Amino acid sequence: MSSPETWTHPEPREGPAATAAAPTAEQVIAGLRATSEGGPELVQLLTPEGERVENPEFDRYVADVTAEDLRNLYRDMVLVRRADREANALQRQGQLGIWVPLLGQEAAQIGAGRAMRPTDMAFPSYREHGIAWTKGIHPKELLGIFRGTDNGSWDSNATRFHPYCIVIGNQVLNAAGYAMGQRFEGKVGDDDGEATMVFFGDGATSQGDVHEGFVWAAVYDAPLVFFCQNNQWAISEPTERQTRLPLYQRARGYGFPGIRVDGNDVLATLAVTRWALDACRHGNGPVLIEAFTYRMDAHTTTDDPTRYRLSDELEAWKLKDPIERLRVNLVRHENADQAFFDSVQADADALAAELRDYCFNMGEPPIEQMFNNVYAEPNPVLDAQRDDFLAYHASFGGEH
Amino acid sequence: MAAPAINKPGTDSAGNTVQSLTLGKALNLGLRAAMEADPKVLMMGEDVGKLGGVFRITDGLQKDFGEHRVLDTPLSESGIIGTAVGLAVRGFRPVCEIQFDGFIFPGFDQIVSQVAKLHARTQGRVKMPLVIRVPFGGGIGAVEHHSESPESYFAHTAGLKVVSCSNAVDAYWMIQQAIQCDDPVLFFEPKRYYHSANMKAEVDTDATPMPLFQSRVLRQGTTATVVAYGPSVKVAMDAATAAQEEGKSLEVIDLRTLSPLDLAPVYDSVRRTGRLVVVSESPSEASLTSEIAAKVQQECFYSLEAPVLRVNGFDVPYPPAKLEEHFLPDLDRVLDAVDRSLAW
Numbered sequence: 001m002s003s004p005e006t007w008t009h010p011e012p013r014e015g016p017a018a019t020a021a022a023p024t025a026e027q028v029i030a031g032l033r034a035t036s037e038g039g040p041e042l043v044q045l046l047t048p049e050g051e052r053v054e055n056p057e058f059d060r061y062v063a064d065v066t067a068e069d070l071r072n073l074y075r076d077m078v079l080v081r082r083a084d085r086e087a088n089a090l091q092r093q094g095q096l097g098i099w100v101p102l103l104g105q106e107a108a109q110i111g112a113g114r115a116m117r118p119t120d121m122a123f124p125s126y127r128e129h130g131i132a133w134t135k136g137i138h139p140k141e142l143l144g145i146f147r148g149t150d151n152g153s154w155d156s157n158a159t160r161f162h163p164y165c166i167v168i169g170n171q172v173l174n175a176a177g178y179a180m181g182q183r184f185e186g187k188v189g190d191d192d193g194e195a196t197m198v199f200f201g202d203g204a205t206s207q208g209d210v211h212e213g214f215v216w217a218a219v220y221d222a223p224l225v226f227f228c229q230n231n232q233w234a235i236s237e238p239t240e241r242q243t244r245l246p247l248y249q250r251a252r253g254y255g256f257p258g259i260r261v262d263g264n265d266v267l268a269t270l271a272v273t274r275w276a277l278d279a280c281r282h283g284n285g286p287v288l289i290e291a292f293t294y295r296m297d298a299h300t301t302t303d304d305p306t307r308y309r310l311s312d313e314l315e316a317w318k319l320k321d322p323i324e325r326l327r328v329n330l331v332r333h334e335n336a337d338q339a340f341f342d343s344v345q346a347d348a349d350a351l352a353a354e355l356r357d358y359c360f361n362m363g364e365p366p367i368e369q370m371f372n373n374v375y376a377e378p379n380p381v382l383d384a385q386r387d388d389f390l391a392y393h394a395s396f397g398g399e400h
Numbered sequence: 401m402a403a404p405a406i407n408k409p410g411t412d413s414a415g416n417t418v419q420s421l422t423l424g425k426a427l428n429l430g431l432r433a434a435m436e437a438d439p440k441v442l443m444m445g446e447d448v449g450k451l452g453g454v455f456r457i458t459d460g461l462q463k464d465f466g467e468h469r470v471l472d473t474p475l476s477e478s479g480i481i482g483t484a485v486g487l488a489v490r491g492f493r494p495v496c497e498i499q500f501d502g503f504i505f506p507g508f509d510q511i512v513s514q515v516a517k518l519h520a521r522t523q524g525r526v527k528m529p530l531v532i533r534v535p536f537g538g539g540i541g542a543v544e545h546h547s548e549s550p551e552s553y554f555a556h557t558a559g560l561k562v563v564s565c566s567n568a569v570d571a572y573w574m575i576q577q578a579i580q581c582d583d584p585v586l587f588f589e590p591k592r593y594y595h596s597a598n599m600k601a602e603v604d605t606d607a608t609p610m611p612l613f614q615s616r617v618l619r620q621g622t623t624a625t626v627v628a629y630g631p632s633v634k635v636a637m638d639a640a641t642a643a644q645e646e647g648k649s650l651e652v653i654d655l656r657t658l659s660p661l662d663l664a665p666v667y668d669s670v671r672r673t674g675r676l677v678v679v680s681e682s683p684s685e686a687s688l689t690s691e692i693a694a695k696v697q698q699e700c701f702y703s704l705e706a707p708v709l710r711v712n713g714f715d716v717p718y719p720p721a722k723l724e725e726h727f728l729p730d731l732d733r734v735l736d737a738v739d740r741s742l743a744w
Contacts, residue, residue, distance in 0.1 A: 123486075150523075151520070151521040151522075152521065152522075153523070155525055156489075156522055156525060156526060157525055157526065162489070163518070163521050163522055163526075165514075167509065167513045167514075170482065170509065170510065170513055170514055172482075173478060173479055173481075173482025173483055173485070173486070173510065174482055174483070174485045174486040174489070174514060175486055176479075176482070176483050176486060177482065177483030177484060177485055177486025177487040177488075177489075177490070177494075178486035178487065178489055178490050179486070180483060180486070180487060181486065181487045181489075181490030181491070181492055182490065184468050184492075185490075208478060208506075209478055209479075209482060209509075209510075212474070212476045212478055212479040212482065213479075213482070215474050215476065215479065216473075216474060216476070216479050216483050219474060372520075372523070372524070373519055373520045373522075373523055373524035374519070374520050374558050374559055375519065375559065375561070375583050376519055376524065376527050376528075376529075376582035376583050377581060377582055377583050379561075379660045380660055380662075381659075381660040381661060382558075382660070
């Protein structure tokens with residue numbers, strides 16, 4: 001558990017100030033190490049070697065997790081990774097305009113997502129393919145955004161998974177408002193209470209809206225879990241460009257608990273998120289979770305991380321791979337055999353094939369789509385513009 | 401909950417309830433009526449609770465409806481708008497008060513990025529029935545950021561609707577209609593007339609109001625057409641009265657709706673008068689008045705006897721208060737524009 005009271009001011013840095021135009025690679029790595037200090041405060045239930053470690057505070061939140069549940073968590077992560085890799089490949093084939101890779105963040109998202117109940121609302125950023133999966137959204141429903149046919153096709157009311165947010169940090173305030181509404185409606189206060197989760201990255205913590213979201217959720221005791229996936233890089237800007245102290249410790253300044261969990265440990269993430277959601281649904285106000293993880297691929301398919309980070313860093317994080325550590329644990333405790341792993345792989349391949357076929361057959365969106373649903377009520381100015389353009393288009397026989 | 405008796409309501413010959421109200425009090429009663437009609441309607445903003453807002457427009461609402469329906473919020477415009485988005489997703493109908501026009505910009509991103517787009521982004525599944533109330537315009541001798549006219553920014557953004565009231569009767573009805581609207585509405589209120597005793601009007605609270613997104617011919621005339629909205633409507637009407645003494649008959653149209661623009665009555669008028677002067681306090685470059693001028697020349701080209709002329713604030717930051725009388729369109733500048741049009 002975090003102990004903000006014991007935190008002291010960070011030691012002054014040696015060497016160039018953080019405002020130096022171009023820090024060396026070594027300085028960047030050093031900066032990452034500085035903000036990853038506090039090892040004992042990192043909640044971890046599975047070591048990178050797959051060993052189960054006891055945690056008196058959080059074990060009880062996963063005491064009911066069976067071997068089958070662990071296998072399901074493993075399956076979730078493998079399928080989500082396979083879908084992510086397929087979408088990445090589809091972008092490379094020119095089928096998608098861009099893709100936002102998830103690689104490396106499967107445990108953070110599956111652990112957090114599986115802690116939610118169907119009544120809990122999720123506000124994602126734009127890399128939350130794993131959260132979407134746990135909300136029952138098929139990966140193919142994400143493709144339209146990146147192929148350019150729509151802005152996301154799922155029903156955000158029915159799934160309780162808000163549309164992806166492209167502007168950094170906007171959704172944090174939107175989530176705070178939604179959670180305030182849950183509280184105003186009296187949906188908090190006992191085991192059946194509702195809660196909201198909002199997902200954002202380490203880079204977003206520099207945005208004013210995230211700060212404002214902290215303030216609002218705190219002063220209104222909103223049942224909101226702030227789930228920050230600190231994947232170490234905001235495109236090419238390292239965490240040290242966002243903060244001088246571990247991000248979870250910011251919660252202290254706003255008056256609610258902050259905690260850092262090993263985001264590559266699906267079991268620990270599940271436990272910590274269940275604890276946080278439980279606190280929210282009982283009406284105890286917001287919680288900040290910093291899931292300490294790593295983006296193992298590029299920011300998006302337009303990005304080239306070899307320009308700004310060392311391959312050594314990537315290699316070091318590969319040893320903490322979230323899927324491998326659960327696989328080792330399952331094997332070590334004989335909770336899964338080769339037939340299970342083979343079946344998961346077969347399911348993953350089938351999912352990828354389904355995704356590929358769907359992508360190839362998506363077709364072009366109808367032209368009138370862009371005019372639809374701009375307004376809920378009639379707008380004669382826009383209606384006239386649509387009618388004029390559709391008539392113009394039709395005058396070419398639909399070929400223009 | 402009964403409305404407090406500010407003015408003792410009377411009844412007209414048809415038995416309807418009629419009250420003589422200032423524009424600000426009409427808004428207050430309109431907000432109260434909306435809150436009584438729908439428990440999902442919330443007020444939120446800085447100082448809107450105990451204080452009743454810096455202009456007292458929400459006076460008494462928190463006392464009667466409670467702190468969960470009238471929220472004294474943190475000082476955070478992006479927070480007000482951004483959380484209103486989430487509340488709207490949840491099924492509430494938030495009414496946000498921005499304290500002054502020039503303070504809306506910290507919330508601009510939420511308005512144009514989320515408020516305006518969520519309905520389209522969700523294929524119509526998520527509605528954004530929120531209202532953002534903005535006291536706007538100058539003439540109150542305030543310091544900077546307190547007198548601006550930012551409405552054109554919002555009229556430029558698809559997904560938003562923008563309206564402005566100019567009198568107590570419209571204020572009472574339009575605020576209720578905006579709250580009932582399933583689209584997000586930017587609601588611009590002419591702050592300098594909030595408490596003007598000489599702007600009081602008889603508000604018939606049993607009447608059937610005209611539709612929200614419709615402009616209105618306030619005064620018929622034949623010499624030239626003058627179009628205005630918000631605080632400029634009074635300037636236009638005063639100009640028409642003065643012009644009459646010179647034997648000129650001005651037709652005055654209150655736009656009321658800025659997005660979507662209802663220009664049909666303007667086209668009709670210009671086809672009869674052949675001349676148009678558009679009045680607004682906002683700077684003229686790339687503004688609503690530009691849009692009106694462009695559309696009128698497109699629709700009424702063969703009817704126009706002169707170019708469309710505009711009387712705007714200048715393209716400068718809103719000046720210090722001692723200069724604002726020169727910045728703001730006044731009766732003389734409107735009459736001068738009419739004369740220039742007639743001299744063409």
